Amino acid sequence: MASSENEQEVQSPEKVVVRSPEQLENEIEKEKKRKVLIIGGTGYIGKFIVEASARAGHPTFALVRESSITDPNKSDLYMSFKDFGVSLIHGDIDDHESLVKAMKQVDVVICAVGKDLVAKQTKVIDAVKEAGNIQRFFPSEFGSDVERNNVVEPAKSTYAVKVNIRRAIEANNIPYTYVSSNCFGERFLSTLAQFEASTLPTEKVVILGDGTPKVVFNREIDIGTYTIKAIDDPRTLNKTLYIRPTNNIVSLNELATMWEKKIGKSLEKIYVPEKEVLENIKEADFPMKMALSLCHSAFIKGDQTNFEIESSFGVEASELYPDVKYTSVDDYLNQFAKKLLNF
Template sequence: MESMELKSRVLVIGALGYIGKYITIASVKLGHPTLVLLPRFRSPDPVQDEIIQSFERQGVTLFKGDIYNHSRLVKAIHAVDVVISADGEDPTRTIAAIKEVDSLGLWLIHVGRFILVGVPIDVDMTHAALQPSEMKLQRWREIRRFVEQSGVPYTFVVFHILAGRCFGRSNSQQSRFSLPLKIPLCGTGNTKVAFSVEKDVGMYTILAADDSRTWDKTLYIRPPGNVISLDELVSLWESKTRRSVSSLRRNYISERDLLQHYQEAQPQEKKALASLHSAFIRGDQTNFRIDTSVGVETSQLYPNWNYTTMNEYLNRFL
């Protein structure tokens, strides 16, 4: 077994966030000395406080600070080899702190890396048909260019659709025969999308931390078993519940109806509808081939990691 001394030291920014906690857990599980940046060591939110305590029990080092406290951020980065930003915020402050450590001769550039997690699509391969999605995509393109031009080795992680966000967390209030899907069947229901299970996102991110094959590239979490249409998901559920084909009521929303709803929606709802249109009607997640000169796919890099397929994921709702 590889010794802990050979593992990179990892800093997770945004460890209390939805995906950040999975990255932190995976880091510890794979034997990386792991540090998390926290504004406080106890939270008034009982859920977050339990996460913090679980980090402590697992041996995670808690470091007080945030991205707005530059001196504390620099000190935290000084203590690690890999910085993972999982808070979904603009990383320009973090990059500035990394470069300051580098200028002091403290950043081991041949080991060090910045990993940016938090965008579910490849913003350079997508041009949304609806606002405000295109404005958000353009902002993330600018962030990518900033990171690329910083001189800091980087990896962009694209995790696509998180399964936990699309499915109910419990079947306690679900009919055994009702697919616990939170989104409607958009368009024809046949557009392929890519799902990721949260724990797999955490594991793949950490596997990439010491992998030179992912340096200065986009890491796509798009395993073939999870590239699937919504109609195929419904059919999977029918087979698991032993219902006849097309026995479940399939509620489709046409592109025309979605666009009409979009025009009448409030700003916050417009964001959600624009995302649905991009993924489930336009197929922006899967309608391109990965350019291997700038991108890598996780299941090809790590074939020995048994990721959770959507077929397996649905079993938890039976």
């Protein structure tokens, strides 16, 4: 039978997407999560922060230069970012418009640029001010506290730049968290803090100073995890987050003894007096000057642990987040010993 002109045409219903209660809950939870932009996300510590953010379920964005997308040296890293669900945003620290555009999409900005770009964080601060929506800014620090130390040149000048960035953040009333992550575990523990070594020592160990000051060694992914935990925690607002887990605080003497027990043999210990270390800093080329000056501060002056964390300026990460199962120094050395001894 033919349809009459008065009959309305029946529209086929739109396809309805049915979500399970669990999927809906996950979507709602993700909407609640802070959106995070990492500048310097392809750098040494930056990539761990990117991973930690994505693993925690935060919509995560990494600012990358358009020219670097085709860099074969970074292709694997970019692929891992995509696997984690990280969005790549084209931009550059020297391109104000691209910074502002990226920031308008997020709630939190974490800067993890290398020392050559630290001074340019004033441009990031300008972009944060213009964007007007950033709820927390983390400048690039991720080492010892830049204001509580006895550091010598050339690290002293680098720290001074970071201090100036702190003052600029505070002067502009930007909500911040500074992260004092101390020593990178993989970088130092994989050689037992031996300069220019690529493996752990099995015969002798060189110790700067007398080996008694306490130092803090943290696994890089744990640094990322603690950093991301802090992004919306009111307890870390306008404070320094110190990553000082009890089981990661050891002296170089204690570290050597721990390693001796793991491998079942004694090591010859060669101590380098402070005076000689300072002379070596003067005579070394620049990369070694920087490394030695930083280690003089941590290993000889004890600058990572020679002050109490007061509530007026800081909080300690493992106390705030006892749920984080961090890798202890002992766990790290166990892993290395198993590889070395093939068991």
